[in-house]
Amino acid sequence: xxxxxxxxxxxxxxxxxxxxxxxxxxxxxxxxxxxxxxxxxxxxxxxxxxxxxxxxxxxxxxxxxxxxxxxxxxxxxxxxxxxxxxxxxxxxxxxxxxxxxxxxxxx
Amino acid sequence: xxxxxxxxxxxxxxxxxxxxxxxxxxxxxxxxxxxxxxxxxxxxxxxxxxxxxxxxxxxxxxxxxxxxxxxxxxxxxxxxxxxxxxxxxxxxxxxxxxxxxxxxxxxxxxxxxxx
Numbered sequence: 001x002x003x004x005x006x007x008x009x010x011x012x013x014x015x016x017x018x019x020x021x022x023x024x025x026x027x028x029x030x031x032x033x034x035x036x037x038x039x040x041x042x043x044x045x046x047x048x049x050x051x052x053x054x055x056x057x058x059x060x061x062x063x064x065x066x067x068x069x070x071x072x073x074x075x076x077x078x079x080x081x082x083x084x085x086x087x088x089x090x091x092x093x094x095x096x097x098x099x100x101x102x103x104x105x106x107x
Numbered sequence: 108x109x110x111x112x113x114x115x116x117x118x119x120x121x122x123x124x125x126x127x128x129x130x131x132x133x134x135x136x137x138x139x140x141x142x143x144x145x146x147x148x149x150x151x152x153x154x155x156x157x158x159x160x161x162x163x164x165x166x167x168x169x170x171x172x173x174x175x176x177x178x179x180x181x182x183x184x185x186x187x188x189x190x191x192x193x194x195x196x197x198x199x200x201x202x203x204x205x206x207x208x209x210x211x212x213x214x215x216x217x218x219x220x221x222x
Binding site: 042043046 | 150219
């Protein structure tokens with residue numbers, strides 16, 4: 001079956017630092033891949049997605065590239081802000097979510 | 108704006124009572140909705156898949172008699188926590204997939220505290 005492995009947090013960064021949150025997956029076929037973000041006290045919202053190999057999803061300065069050869073979908077941002085503090089989830093399908101990575105950005 | 112509305116956002120109840128949580132898709136029809144439970148260390152657990160007009164599909168280990176799901180219309184699914192106990196205290200989140208866009212929209216979540 002499918003599975004998603006996401007790096008454990010929490011991740012603490014200073015403002016303007018570079019962010020990488022690793023996500024790898026196992027799946028049959030070629031699923032779409034998603035990153036969701038959950039701000040404190042809220043539900044999840046879609047951050048970005050990619051539907052096929054080599055696709056790059058991007059939104060709000062975040063990027064992730066669908067790498068079929070390494071079965072990865074790492075989330076990156078060049079310069080994080082305090083407002084990016086949240087929990088980030090990598091996902092394949094509604095049944096297949098990573099465990100979430102908490103990001104804390106300090107001024 | 109929100110495309111999936113979840114209500115209430117926070118509920119406190121006494122042990123032994125039942126609590127109903129509503130999940131509505133606001134501008135699209137959702138034949139399927141999902142119910143999740145989020146644990147303190149943030150991990151999401153899919154509890155069940157709610158299917159309009161038929162029985163919900165529960166994940167392994169989830170008590171269907173305790174967590175009653177009803178999907179009465181194409182825009183509304185409800186989760187009722189029956190005879191709630193303190194160990195049921197948690198954050199419950201619903202979602203609805205919008206198939207045309209291949210995107211899952213989430214409600215804002217319901218914080219349940221059972222005293």
